[in-house]
Amino acid sequence: MDVSLPVPVLTGCTASGKTGVLLKLRRKHEIEVISADSRQIYRGLDIGTAKPSSEEQSVLVHHLIDFINLDETFSAGVFAREAWRLIQEIRSRDSIPVIAGGTALYLLALTGGLDPMPSKCSGVREGLKALEREVPGVLYSMLERLDPTTAGITGDGDIRRQVRALELYALTGSVPSTLRKGGDPMLRKIFKIVGIALPREEHRRRIKKRTVEMIRQGLIEEVESLLSAGWGRESILGRTIGYREVLDFLDGTIPSIAETVDAITVNTWHLVRRQKNMFGRFEGIVWVEDNPDLIEKLLFGEGGS
Numbered sequence: 001m002d003v004s005l006p007v008p009v010l011t012g013c014t015a016s017g018k019t020g021v022l023l024k025l026r027r028k029h030e031i032e033v034i035s036a037d038s039r040q041i042y043r044g045l046d047i048g049t050a051k052p053s054s055e056e057q058s059v060l061v062h063h064l065i066d067f068i069n070l071d072e073t074f075s076a077g078v079f080a081r082e083a084w085r086l087i088q089e090i091r092s093r094d095s096i097p098v099i100a101g102g103t104a105l106y107l108l109a110l111t112g113g114l115d116p117m118p119s120k121c122s123g124v125r126e127g128l129k130a131l132e133r134e135v136p137g138v139l140y141s142m143l144e145r146l147d148p149t150t151a152g153i154t155g156d157g158d159i160r161r162q163v164r165a166l167e168l169y170a171l172t173g174s175v176p177s178t179l180r181k182g183g184d185p186m187l188r189k190i191f192k193i194v195g196i197a198l199p200r201e202e203h204r205r206r207i208k209k210r211t212v213e214m215i216r217q218g219l220i221e222e223v224e225s226l227l228s229a230g231w232g233r234e235s236i237l238g239r240t241i242g243y244r245e246v247l248d249f250l251d252g253t254i255p256s257i258a259e260t261v262d263a264i265t266v267n268t269w270h271l272v273r274r275q276k277n278m279f280g281r282f283e284g285i286v287w288v289e290d291n292p293d294l295i296e297k298l299l300f301g302e303g304g305s
Contacts, residue, residue: 005091011196032096042069070237080109120167
């Protein structure tokens with residue numbers, strides 16, 4: 001790896017406009033995108049994850065999209081390894097790899113922002129999952145008491161991350177937030193990170209507009225198709241904003257499409273707030289509004305690549 005060439009990273013919260021900026025950058029630069037999105041990685045989750053269309057992907061190559069099936073898992077560590085492999089592969093054909101996405105945990109793993117942690121322990125995990133099945137919500141309550149900082153980042157709906165946090169506590173005797181020592185600052189210097197930050201009301205407007213467009217494009221039909229294929233609430237659908245609200249609509253918990261749009265919009269905004277908390281763990285991100293020309297200068301310099 002030639003560390004004299006910084007790896008460009010474009011990040012930002014969901015619905016901040018990353019795909020549109022990337023397509024504009026592609027007009028002037030031979031770039032390929034390495035997606036850092038924990039939901040676009042799944043085959044079949046298309047409309048509800050705002051996955052780039054086939055036409056957009058024909059213009060701009062995206063890697064780590066449609067990469068795994070709905071019953072597979074993909075960790076931040078695996079992402080980092082795959083991303084390093086792709087960075088070298090893309091550079092070998094004289095293209096520019098651009099890491100792009102809003103999954104902060106993936107980006108932290110790649111850029112040296114995470115500390116070494118104990119490996120998974122299936123016994124501890126199964127015990128925690130069994131406890132959650134018996135008493136729904138108990139894991140989040142435990143995490144709130146033990147480590148409010150991590151609970152605030154995780155949120156009350158992400159059982160997988162709650163299990164991992166409590167697993168770390170069980171294996172180390174320390175709460176997860178105290179295990180963070182700052183990662184590897186030397187690795188961080190290899191990356192040039194720009195983030196899109198929108199004014200609050202503009203961001204909320206974009207979220208609502210995108211949600212309405214997803215429904216128009218067929219999000220409800222996409223969920224119905226996935227249900228027909230055997231994927232239900234217990235799968236990744238039930239842990240993904242947009243899909244779980246449509247599941248609620250289809251089973252009658254949410255009575256109308258308009259209220260489904262409202263629920264997705266509100267929950268997406270809550271996700272944005274959690275993402276902002278995670279981005280607070282990064283050092284050196286340059287935050288700008290949705291300005292492709294400025295982003296180009298920041299990522300590639302005044303003279304481009």
